[in-house]
Ligand code: ADP
């Protein structure tokens with residue numbers, strides 16, 4: 211059966227009609243880039259392929275015209291969770307929408323079917339397999355359709371990174387629904403995938419719109435992993451009380467990191483494929499409803515997460531491709547407000563991924579090439595925005611993006627890069643291009659290691675040529691030279707070989723860029739958030755509005771940002787409206803939301819302003835916020851943090867060691883971290899009073915920081931452990 215169900219041709223809806231509808235129902239006063247063009251194609255009943263980055267606002271491109279046009283819009287979406295969120299969001303904007311899938315009860319399904327038959331819906335969300343059943347197809351052939359929107363359209367292409375065979379069946383839509391325009395939407399599509407989408411869906415001369423892949427509101431920072439969780443903590447501390455995602459490569463690391471963050475008083479929950487369905491769902495909901503700030507997850511988390519106010523995404527290890535990185539980091543800042551994306555990569559991450567891919571049978575050429583590409587990105591000295599955008603085949607013009615570690619000068623360029631590079635490359639040559647990066651760095655730093663001495667490499671002219679630097683700095687430089695094609699790795703042991711460009715460096719004809727990691731001090735100054743969008747925002751009011759939002763969200767069982775996004779809350783806390791009229795001027799407040807939540811929010815704001823004397827209905831002059839302070843680095847490790855509850859409970863070192871199945875010496879190390887991190891000043895749980903006093907006296911008498919003279923001063927009667935504990939506690943007293 212092939213029934214035509216095209217829209218009535220008498221209907222003429224203009225872009226201005228849609229604009230005023232968007233302003234009324236969504237409360238947006240302007241379109242994002244390409245939204246207008248995309249909507250115009252829909253209004254012109256012309257097939258289209260729309261490629262906009264995550265957060266670009268694809269949904270509005272079909273939702274808004276669907277509301278304006280006659281008939282029902284069918285939206286194909288791959289995930290049930292995604293549908294529910296979108297439909298919830300539409301309901302809060304007063305749009306008649308529904309989804310139809312296996313999560314509904316038979317009664318709920320019947321009522322959706324009734325609604326379809328009686329033309330009561332503007333949008334219907336379906337998974338491909340749900341749409342393609344004969345029953346659903348016949349039902350939909352019998353009602354007027356305005357359009358068919360295919361979300362996550364790259365799933366139809368085997369060239370994409372997320373091929374779903376069930377999408378292939380969508381091919382038949384064009385024949386079954388004659389005259390109904392089809393619009394495909396995706397965030398990631400290379401030229402090839404774009405073509406494939408159009409072909410597979412049998413689109414007729416589709417308009418193709420490709421938005422900029424750049425996400426200017428995301429600030430990228432890429433750092434070598436220092437070990438421990440300090441780097442993650444730094445980010446978390448800058449975003450107290452805000453939503454964030456921490457991605458880890460392994461499940462074990464997810465567990466450890468979530469526990470550590472939790473033990474340190476940050477609300478965090480784990481998410482990975484090893485958890486039960488119930489736990490996963492609960493943790494995800496807690497995150498969406500803002501009952502927990504941080505979700506620590508493997509890549510299993512995120513598909514279908516539309517939460518718009520994620521303020522940071524941390525990668526505690528290297529992702530497996532730039533596509534994955536773009537998508538995972540892209541979950542930050544979908545509301546267009548600034549957000550931080552921090553990637554901490556380790557030397558071993560590449561090998562870890564290769565192992566994972568080998569065991570899962572994913573290790574094909576394309577996957578390995580993608581791994582190499584992200585590895586180069588991590589070690590690159592080129593603007594992160596530029597690298598990402600160019601990877602996706604677009605040009606990036608700004609010479610300074612102002613929002614990445616490279617452009618912000620987070621990493622200093624080494625002044626004598628040419629000389630250093632020459633030293634490194636000539637060492638590679640002296641080693642006859644037979645050794646890897648680690649060994650080469652050891653030779654350059656002048657290591658006394660047996661292997662080096664045995665092979666007589668301490669006799670090389672390049673031995674200890676860079677002894678004033680640490681081995682890890684030299685390793686980084688080697689990687690940077692590799693990243694700039696001055697050398698390549700080859701063979702089973704990743705031996706180094708100098709390339710043609712490398713020879714140019716040796717001859718002084720080309721100067722590569724080398725960066726050295728900056729000191730903690732200067733990084734601190736640069737890790738400030740752009741205060742622009744906080745300008746004039748009353749933070750205290752913002753916080754209390756978040757509470758109110760949470761109450762609504764919990765009451766209605768929807769994610770908090772569906773009630774109001776962060777941008778809206780900030781604008782509310784900035785303008786502090788006293789009337790409905792002014793409330794409607796606030797970004798993201800449409801008529802429906804104004805009706806639903808307006809009264810409570812207006813009352814809340816009035817009460818607050820009354821109590822604090824804050825002015826209402828004003829758009830204050832921008833004021834700069836003070837920058838959040840950096841958290842001091844403590845060398846803290848996740849394993850140490852797991853011992854903290856024992857120390858807090860006053861458990862002895864011996865007992866803690868037993869409980870944790872660790873050596874006492876290890877636990878003593880943990881205790882040191884505990885005292886430092888928690889700024890403990892009282893050593894009495896571990897050292898008796900008399901001994902404390904003896905040590906204190908000795909510390910006063912003996913000069914210097916070294917423990918040995920104190921040990922000797924005390925006649926060897928007091929253990930080093932006790933001296934160390936007391937000294938650390940007293941240092942905290944002085945430090946405050
Ligand atoms: P995508 O599907 O492209 O990732 P969404 O459709 O989920 O993006 O939109 C991302 C966010 O941007 C949402 O919070 C949405 O409400 C908001 N948004 C979309 N269009 C506009 C607009 N014109 N003005 C303001 N906010 C918008």
Ligand code: ZN
Pocket residue numbers: 593594595596610611612613614615616617618
């Ligand atoms: Zn940059």
